[in-house]
Structures are given as C-alpha cells and as structure tokens.
C-alpha cells in the first residue's frame with residue numbers, strides 16, 4: 001500500500017471481489033516501473049489520487065474468478081492487462097485522443113497476490129498471454145504500449161537519425177522501436193551499463209554523459225554533416241534535458257518529450273530557434289487501446305524481446321528495495337514475485 005512519498009507498506013488486505021464486468025486475477029508476476037519509482041519518490045498527479053492506495057501497475061497472472069456479466073473470459077486463463085482504458089464517450093475520446101480521456105482511471109495493485117481488473121479494462125485492454133510466454137515478460141505490455149504511442153506519433157522514417165535521451169526502460173524501448181522502423185539511433189545516458197543494453201537493442205552510437213562531455217556536441221557530431229538528429233526523443237523527464245533536446249535536433253526536425261517532469265517545472269525555448277528552424281515539439285503521454293494492441297503483437301511475435309529489460313527477481317516483501325534499486329538506476333526493471341510463487 002502506498003501511503004505517501006517514501007512510505008510504502010506491506011499489509012494484509014481483504015482479497016478483492018470482482019464486481020460486474022470485472023475479472024479477479026491472481027498475480028503471477030509484477031514489474032517495477034519508472035513511474036512507480038517516481039511515485040515512490042515524489043507522488044504522482046494522476047496515477048494515485050487517494051491514499052492509502054494499492055501500488056504497482058504492471059502484471060501478468062491467471063484469472064481466478066469473473067464477475068457478473070463477463071462472457072468472454074474464464075477462470076484459468078493467463079492474462080495481461082494495461083493499467084487504464086478510455087471511456088470512449090468524452091470529447092477527447094471522440095476526437096481520437098484517448099490518452100487524454102477525461103475519465104481515465106488508473107489501476108494500481110500489481111504488488112499484491114490478487115487484483116480486480118475493472119470492466120472497462122477487461123473490455124478494451126485485457127489480453128490472453130501466448131503459450132510459452134512468462135507472466136513477467138508479458139507484463140512488459142503496458143510500458144511498451146507507452147513507447148509505441150511515442151513512436152507512432154513521431155514521424156520516424158527509414159534512414160532517419162534519431163537521438164534518444166535516457167536509457168531507462170522507456171528510452172531503451174524507443175531505441176528498439178526506432179531501430180525497428182529503420183532509423184539510425186544514438187542513445188544518451190549517464191550509465192554505461194544501460195548504454196550497453198541500448199547497443200544490444202540496436203543503438204548505432206551511445207553517448208555516456210559525464211564531466212566534460214557535451215552531449216549536444218556529441219549528438220550533432222554523430223549526425224550527418226553535423227546537422228543534428230532528424231528526431232529527438234526525451235525519455236527521462238528533466239526540463240534541462242528538454243532544453244538539450246532542442247539543441248540536438250536539426251532544422252525542420254521533431255522533438256518528442258515523453259518523460260514526465262516534476263509538477264510545477266518549466267523549460268525555456270529559444271523563440272528564434274523554434275520559429276526559424278521550424279522545429280516541432282510534441283508532448284506524448286501514456287497509451288491508447290491501439291498502441292496496447294500494437295505492443296501486444298510486438299511481444300507475441302517476438303519482434304520486441306523482453307529479456308534485456310528485466311534485470312532480476314525479488315520477492316514481494318522486498319518491493320521497496322527493488323524500487324530503490326530501480327531508482328538508483330541499477331538494472332532496468334525488476335520482477336516482483338508473490339509470496340506463494342503465484343499460479344503455476
């Protein structure tokens with residue numbers, strides 16, 4: 001249970017009872033997510049609205065029971081779900097911006113033994129895990145759907161140069177997806193371990209940020225004729241890095257800001273640069289049922305290999321330690337196992 005930043009407790013709570021349209025899932029594995037780490041450190045404006053709240057949102061498991069009115073799902077089916085689903089009735093849903101849905105409510109409670117999946121998610125964002133795919137690997141569905149959302153809305157074409165700032169889970173997914181689209185990718189991060197994973201996932205070049213290293217110069221130097229990258233994607237969530245992203249992009253290029261920065265922060269944009277260089281800046285948040293579907297197919301078909309993203313396994317009782325480790329950037333993501341090992 002999440003109480004406040006820095007205060008997450010292991011408690012015995014009643015097993016959830018699936019309501020109308022809901023399914024009760026016995027958790028096989030959960031994953032730590034950068035969003036959980038941020039929430040643990042500083043809270044979250046949209047993810048958690050009331051406390052104490054169940055915590056964790058990436059999981060795979062087996063349906064234990066179904067609520068009244070559920071026809072398409074049966075107990076015993078191995079499933080993975082996204083952590084929200086749009087209402088499809090509000091203005092934003094109608095105009096096709098489902099990640100801006102006014103009625104988006106987030107499912108938390110993956111760091112537990114059981115979770116009740118709300119009807120709206122059951123209808124739109126619940127998938128049967130393909131045979132032979134482990135719960136923890138399937139649980140990559142939600143973050144991958146976010147990265148897919150960033151990529152499908154950024155015009156990355158074959159032969160483009162793409163700079164990805166950040167080699168956490170989402171940055172690494174961007175590296176993989178941009179490479180998959182035929183782009184040449186450079187990845188910028190502070191951690192040499194993470195950059196090694198970026199190279200494994202297809203990055204042609206990496207820039208390790210350290211004292212005396214000018215990341216902007218390094219990216220521009222790598223790009224053709226020093227023009228700057230065609231597209232730059234920020235996947236950390238730091239205003240200084242948003243500013244750097246604008247210095248790395250070529251004239252007429254695109255900057256996608258995916259990392260969520262702390263509430264109340266701002267960043268500066270050179271108006272001359274923005275206008276006379278015709279730079280497009282775009283913020284992208286979360287996922288949509290379409291990008292969840294694409295992410296599911298990428299995992300099912302093996303075109304995105306989940307292995308490099310999962311750095312170790314921890315029992316549920318050590319979830320705080322795992323979040324701290326994730327926060328210290330030791331490894332990429334951690335698998336969290338329920339105490340009884342979960343369903344077989």
Ligand SMILES: [Zn+2]
Pocket residue numbers: 033034035057058142143
């Ligand atoms: Zn996540």
Ligand SMILES: [Zn+2]
Pocket residue numbers: 086087088089090091092093100101102103104
């Ligand atoms: Zn809506």
